[in-house]
Amino acid sequence: MTYSITRRGLSRALVLAAGFAALGGGAALAAGEKIAVITPYLSQPGTQFYVEAFEARAKELGWEVNVIDTQGDVAAVISRIEDVVAQGVNGIVINVDPAQIGAGLDAAAAANIPVVGMDAGADPRIKANVTSNGYEMAAVTSVYIANRIGGAGGVVMFTFDAFPPVQVRGVIADAVFKNYPDIKVLDRITPDVSDGGIADSRAKMEALLAANPEPGSIKAVWAAWDQPALGALQAIEAAGRQNEGIVITGIDANPQARDAIAAGGNFEASVAQDFKGIGSTAADTLARVLGGEVLKANVIYVPTQLVTSVNAK
Amino acid sequence: MVRFLRHYGTLMGMAAIIVVFWVLLPDTFMTARNWLNITQQVSMLTVVAVAMTVVMVVGDFDLSVGSMASLAGIVAAVLFTLGFSVPAALAVALGVGLVGGLVNGVLVSVIGILPFVATLATLTMYSGAAFILSGGKTIFGRDIPQAFGDFAKSGLPLGSLGDKPFVLPWLTVLALALTAVIFVVLELSTYGRRLYAIGGNAEAARLAGVRVTFLRLTAYGFTGVGAAVAGLMYAARVASANPTQGEGLMLNAIAAVFLGMTLTRHGQPRVLASVLGVLVLGIMDNGLTQLQVDSYVREVLVGLIILLAVSISALGRKAIGRR
Numbered sequence: 001m002t003y004s005i006t007r008r009g010l011s012r013a014l015v016l017a018a019g020f021a022a023l024g025g026g027a028a029l030a031a032g033e034k035i036a037v038i039t040p041y042l043s044q045p046g047t048q049f050y051v052e053a054f055e056a057r058a059k060e061l062g063w064e065v066n067v068i069d070t071q072g073d074v075a076a077v078i079s080r081i082e083d084v085v086a087q088g089v090n091g092i093v094i095n096v097d098p099a100q101i102g103a104g105l106d107a108a109a110a111a112n113i114p115v116v117g118m119d120a121g122a123d124p125r126i127k128a129n130v131t132s133n134g135y136e137m138a139a140v141t142s143v144y145i146a147n148r149i150g151g152a153g154g155v156v157m158f159t160f161d162a163f164p165p166v167q168v169r170g171v172i173a174d175a176v177f178k179n180y181p182d183i184k185v186l187d188r189i190t191p192d193v194s195d196g197g198i199a200d201s202r203a204k205m206e207a208l209l210a211a212n213p214e215p216g217s218i219k220a221v222w223a224a225w226d227q228p229a230l231g232a233l234q235a236i237e238a239a240g241r242q243n244e245g246i247v248i249t250g251i252d253a254n255p256q257a258r259d260a261i262a263a264g265g266n267f268e269a270s271v272a273q274d275f276k277g278i279g280s281t282a283a284d285t286l287a288r289v290l291g292g293e294v295l296k297a298n299v300i301y302v303p304t305q306l307v308t309s310v311n312a313k
Numbered sequence: 314m315v316r317f318l319r320h321y322g323t324l325m326g327m328a329a330i331i332v333v334f335w336v337l338l339p340d341t342f343m344t345a346r347n348w349l350n351i352t353q354q355v356s357m358l359t360v361v362a363v364a365m366t367v368v369m370v371v372g373d374f375d376l377s378v379g380s381m382a383s384l385a386g387i388v389a390a391v392l393f394t395l396g397f398s399v400p401a402a403l404a405v406a407l408g409v410g411l412v413g414g415l416v417n418g419v420l421v422s423v424i425g426i427l428p429f430v431a432t433l434a435t436l437t438m439y440s441g442a443a444f445i446l447s448g449g450k451t452i453f454g455r456d457i458p459q460a461f462g463d464f465a466k467s468g469l470p471l472g473s474l475g476d477k478p479f480v481l482p483w484l485t486v487l488a489l490a491l492t493a494v495i496f497v498v499l500e501l502s503t504y505g506r507r508l509y510a511i512g513g514n515a516e517a518a519r520l521a522g523v524r525v526t527f528l529r530l531t532a533y534g535f536t537g538v539g540a541a542v543a544g545l546m547y548a549a550r551v552a553s554a555n556p557t558q559g560e561g562l563m564l565n566a567i568a569a570v571f572l573g574m575t576l577t578r579h580g581q582p583r584v585l586a587s588v589l590g591v592l593v594l595g596i597m598d599n600g601l602t603q604l605q606v607d608s609y610v611r612e613v614l615v616g617l618i619i620l621l622a623v624s625i626s627a628l629g630r631k632a633i634g635r636r
Contacts, residue, residue, distance in 0.1 A: 069609070082354065
């Protein structure tokens with residue numbers, strides 16, 4: 001065991017030495033900023049998209065990126081931040097709630113190593129959090145509904161005010177619908193989400209359909225995320241009222257929602273976050289910080305995109 | 314030569330790992346601050362591994378420690394949200410750990426279910442309980458008292474190093490204290506000697522008047538409480554509680570004890586050997602992260618190290634036996 005470990009160590013030392021020699025020969029060592037991307041969520045699709053986009057942009061910038069996946073272990077994120085701080089990296093990128101990794105952020109702050117968040121949450125110790133704007137996403141879908149129904153008719157809202165990122169979406173939709181005197185919000189429903197949100201939303205929607213039997217009495221369903229929109233769609237189809245022209249919108253554009261939108265039924269629109277844009281913008285933001293710029297805004301929004309039957313697939 | 318390798322192979326391997334990291338990371342690895350970081354990073358695993366050592370001395374093991382750690386963190390966090398004081402919430406969480414451990418003990422020792430089956434079943438039960446109590450959500454933010462999270466960020470001031478204060482983290486202090494307690498229990502008490510007797514030959518121990526059933530049962534109390542302590546330490550470190558956050562502890566703790574067993578004379582589990590095993594895992598994580606080795610490659614390497622150590626140990630024993 002002793003021999004093999006030593007041998008492995010030696011071979012790695014040789015490889016590293018050769019690497020450094022090559023770098024040194026090209027005098028390119030200065031450009032190679034060392035950046036650590038530390039995430040517990042690499043196996044989640046969204047995270048993969050933005051980490052890959054970050055790596056691609058970092059390559060263009062000539063950075064040496066080390067992606068560390070702690071596989072769901074948040075305490076290990078703190079440990080790995082401490083390790084890369086000891087190693088002396090130039091910058092750290094995280095995508096976990098800053099409230100959970102305070103000890104790691106303190107270590108980075110003490111060593112003056114900038115931290116940038118990708119969809120992480122705001123914190124004074126993070127130079128900037130790069131994410132999507134929930135207010136914007138809600139504005140896009142609620143205005144879509146207002147325009148589709150000609151600014152008049154009954155609208156059902158599905159919201160969830162207990163979860164802050166979703167609460168901000170509801171606030172905007174409230175304001176938009178209020179601005180049209182002829183739009184009447186029939187109900188503002190908070191579905192039970194313990195089963196994922198589809199089943200209970202469907203049950204609530206079925207009750208509302210029963211309470212409003214006249215065709216045209218419900219013009220639209222605005223949902224703060226995709227699951228209630230899918231539940232409402234099921235209820236409308238089960239009640240045989242899919243030909244009344246009820247317009248449904250969601251937010252997030254998850255695969256199931258995209259399928260429903262592409263099918264061309266009542267579920268007409270959702271909004272997709274630009275995960276790749278979040279990744280490349282995070283790299284550009286870190287580059288600005290490393291360049292000595294003091295960022296005025298500590299949250300940077302990447303534009304989102306409306307998804308309809310035109311671009312759902 | 315074979316005997317020498319068998320006794321000191323793992324130790325020399327550990328030394329080699331440290332030397333390699335020291336050479337490759339001349340400025341950042343062998344520093345007091347980095348070593349303090351490592352001790353803090355492995356503090357939770359240390360507590361679980363030394364507690365696991367107690368049941369492994371008897372020849373059993375406990376697969377439920379990871380989910381018990383999660384459950385203890387969730388219990389404390391839920392009580393925090395209900396307005397319980399920090400000491401009260403921690404006491405209840407530790408009580409849950411003790412009861413959970415003793416349940417394992419009864420299943421294995423009194424009812425006679427294989428430890429693998431019994432603790433696999435309680436693993437899923439404790440994990441399920443954590444999900445039920447938390448509703449599957451992470452509990453964090455204002456629900457967690459400031460003092461609880463601050464505990465894991467502060468420590469015992471030991472003076473200053475350069476311009477920065479030199480602090481021994483409380484998590485490290487706690488791990489050291491619990492290691493000392495388990496050391497006394499296993500190495501310096503008759504209780505511990507009886508556990509080793511059972512592990513050596515349960516039938517002989519029984520004939521010699523050792524209360525095998527009762528002692529095996531109580532050994533599980535240590536893993537239950539140890540897992541709960543580690544779960545609370547984890548929750549303090551991340552200032553939050555999640556129903557899955559202890560999952561990684563179980564396999565790593567068993568790995569650490571096995572690594573430690575390759576260090577001891579008769580291949581028995583020993584407390585200090587388990588701590589060395591934990592340190593090997595922690596040092597590998599720290600050093601390989603600093604060397605920017607891919608995190609997936611790191612896992613393969615850690616597994617390889619365990620296999621190498623255990624293989625050398627097994628081959629050495631075979632060679633000695635043949636003579």
